[in-house]
Amino acid sequence: EIVLTQSPDSLAVSLGERATINCKSSQSVFYSPANKNCLAWYQQKPRQPPKLLIYWASTRESGVPDRFSGSGSGTDFTLTISSLQAEDVAVYYCQQYCSVPPDTFGQGTKLDIK
Amino acid sequence: EVQLVESGGGLVQPGGSLRLSCTASGFSFSSQWMHWIRQTPGSGLVWVSRVTGDGNTKDYADAVKGRFTISRDNAKNTLYLQMDSLRAEDTALYFCAISRRSAGFDSWGQGTLVTVSS
Numbered sequence: 001e002i003v004l005t006q007s008p009d010s011l012a013v014s015l016g017e018r019a020t021i022n023c024k025s026s027q028s029v030f031y032s033p034a035n036k037n038c039l040a041w042y043q044q045k046p047r048q049p050p051k052l053l054i055y056w057a058s059t060r061e062s063g064v065p066d067r068f069s070g071s072g073s074g075t076d077f078t079l080t081i082s083s084l085q086a087e088d089v090a091v092y093y094c095q096q097y098c099s100v101p102p103d104t105f106g107q108g109t110k111l112d113i114k
Numbered sequence: 115e116v117q118l119v120e121s122g123g124g125l126v127q128p129g130g131s132l133r134l135s136c137t138a139s140g141f142s143f144s145s146q147w148m149h150w151i152r153q154t155p156g157s158g159l160v161w162v163s164r165v166t167g168d169g170n171t172k173d174y175a176d177a178v179k180g181r182f183t184i185s186r187d188n189a190k191n192t193l194y195l196q197m198d199s200l201r202a203e204d205t206a207l208y209f210c211a212i213s214r215r216s217a218g219f220d221s222w223g224q225g226t227l228v229t230v231s232s
Contacts, residue, residue: 049223049224050159050219050222055220059217095159097216101161101174101175102161103151105160
């Protein structure tokens with residue numbers, strides 16, 4: 001089973017500043033047939049289900065603001081929010097879907113306003 | 115618009131049973147793998163089970179194998195999770211979800227809460 005470890009567990013960023021969340025995988029999640037990485041990012045606000053933001057490590061889901069971006073390959077990935085907005089306060093999760101079952105998730109990173 | 119609505123959660127004693135349902139609309143239900151994922155404050159998001167569109171292939175997390183059974187009724191656009199021999203550690207919010215591109219779970223229900231306690 002692939003283990004995903006996010007860092008930090010929590011962070012506080014000023015409005016308009018950049019927020020960076022990391023996700024490290026215990027094994028590579030590079031999927032050779034697609035030449036892509038099987039890594040997704042989610043945003044979860046209180047009392048709501050997770051919302052898919054990014055898949056294939058860097059492809060934004062339809063309707064997701066372009067201040068959200070994903071990068072990385074192999075075992076190390078990053079979610080970046082280029083200019084933090086108040087509505088971005090949430091918990092963020094990474095997930096791998098290469099080596100399944102099971103799909104596995106990171107432990108989550110709580111993002112607040114400084 | 116995709117809609118997933120879970121139901122069937124509640125309070126149950128250890129060793130008891132519960133059946134969750136997930137009613138789907140807005141997509142071709144019989145064509146999609148369907149998944150159950152649970153969330154607890156301590157353990158975060160944990161994938162529980164999945165089933166193919168025709169219902170013939172089913173997979174389970176080790177923690178629930180032998181106790182939980184996933185099934186579906188494509189005529190009713192409904193997914194089920196039969197949970198037997200429930201334990202305190204099964205207490206969680208249970209979501210159904212789909213992955214239409216096989217790349218992340220693109221739609222989730224609101225979840226149904228299962229509490230296992232005496």
